[in-house]
Amino acid sequence: MQKLHSSPVTEQLSTPTARMGGAMRSQSTRNAWESFQSGEVATVRPQILTSWRRARSNGVDPQRLELTRADIDTQSPFLRAARPVLLRMADLLVGSSTSLALADADGTLAWRWESERALSRALDRAEFEPGSRVGEPVAGTNGIGMAQLTNRTSLVIGAEHYKEPWHAWACIASPVVDPISRRVIGTVNVACRAEDANHLLQVAAGALVDGITTTLREVATARQRRMLSTHLSYCGPAAGPVVTIDQRTMIVDNAPTELRLDRAELWSIVVAAGLSATEVTLHDGWSARLHPVTQGRLHDGVVLVLEHDRRGRCAEQHGISPLAALGPLEQAEFKVINETLAECGGNKSEAAARLGISRGTLYHRVRRYRLG
Structure with a gap:
């Protein structure tokens, strides 16, 4: 977890004297929020101003909550x-x-606890309740939304929130990274009333993330730990994209954002190819070399070392059909599958039955030849 450095706001809330300075800063932030909403220059922390701009471009209403569920x-x-x-x-x-x-990876509040009933009722009125979508694209600047978007611990106090009904609150949110998949799987949020904000918020958030990460590591299965160890053995400074998957887990390193990785889809390709395969074709010119985590046991997981077919991309850029790079047998297979799909009206289950192959194999060929 990335450590959150104390902001000037947090430091000024540490003592009674500083609370007076905090109140002055709170009014200054409110003035900045009003200036921003009026289209004027706003002086506020850079990360907050950037988030406000994103909220405005996303059409978030700053006056009303109306959160989706x-x-x-x-x-x-x-x-x-x-x-x-x-x-x-x-x-x-x-x-x-x-x-x-706690919020899930999609920015939906999934669980909440309060130290007192009055706080619970106030949070309900603020629509900060389980099921509410609080991701930044729909709810504007808030701790969970910023942490989810930036993958960094995020502190939001008072009028730094984009939505005015949340100006009474302060929150700090930290993303939780799964120690096996190494992907953000949720967010921890610690909140209080804005006037009560202090440096202990970040201490609590850090301790919670550490505790959750330790628990996730302890409950990981021996197979998952073996998958991670094998995965890391194929990664390195000069390594390309590496993906390790089984039927429930996906670990990713260095994958480009344009490569759409879906665990279920990748696993179906691997299963269709079988243990004898050493390479599979994905989509958009990508292929992968296969390395079983355990020799002779496909369901223990497979490491995929991804490679991009530069020739196919160059052919497309010059207006040449990708099929021109295929051999005679591949072109014949393409023709048969294409014609069968046309005869079946695009019904892949029926086409697979006619061709005498499994649906997984057909889906693999369809992606390879870009037939749908």
């Missing part, structure tokens, strides 16, 4: 690991006017 997976691995950690911290926060919350 989403379903919650209450039994997700992230929530199962994180809830007990937060509840242990909660025992130490009773009477402190503090709220703890």
